[in-house]
């Protein structure tokens with residue numbers, strides 16, 4: 001699984017379920033790697049059109065929500081430095097009902113086309129939402145079936161993985177990324193997801209106060225628990241060019 005050949009730029013592929021997963025869960029990490037010229041592709045399974053938040057005061061309805069959330073996600077990608085965005089066009093809240101083999105095949109094709117060094121997705125059991133778990137399961141199956149180079153990680157919520165043993169993991173399974181220098185971008189991305197965050201007053205406090213609500217670290221679980229080549233403070237294997 002080690003890579004020795006020089007690659008011109010590192011590539012990261014994130015396969016998530018909804019617009020805002022990328023910003024709310026790991027926006028600091030994505031902004032950090034984008035600032036280091038990592039080429040990032042985000043795949044969102046859905047457009048989040050069944051979301052219950054409509055803005056505050058509401059400015060969306062069921063018909064306008066998909067387009068609005070797509071636009072808000074595009075703005076968030078700009079704020080974070082994500083250059084490529086793809087949708088799988090699955091209806092929001094139905095990812096778990098999509099045929100697993102065909103979903104895995106679609107993600108397999110994306111991985112083969114992009115050829116990423118790092119793949120991020122949800123943990124299939126710890127994802128916290130049926131859409132998250134389903135897209136995580138399919139992405140994990142695709143990555144493992146390909147038996148390819150690179151590393152797969154699961155995104156995690158907040159600082160839960162400060163205590164990984166609660167979830168059946170140990171500290172050696174965790175990668176802890178210092179994102180303190182990228183909280184401006186993370187906050188901007190939160191605000192770009194306007195319909196989702198307008199109801200959260202803290203997001204709209206003065207920047208310093210709002211940023212103080214963010215943790216300084218984001219945490220990832222290694223999918224390959226046996227690997228000894230992975231770092232604990234960087235998603236990329238250090239032998240990469």
Ligand SMILES: [Zn+2]
Pocket residue numbers: 017018020021129132
């Ligand atoms: Zn989500």
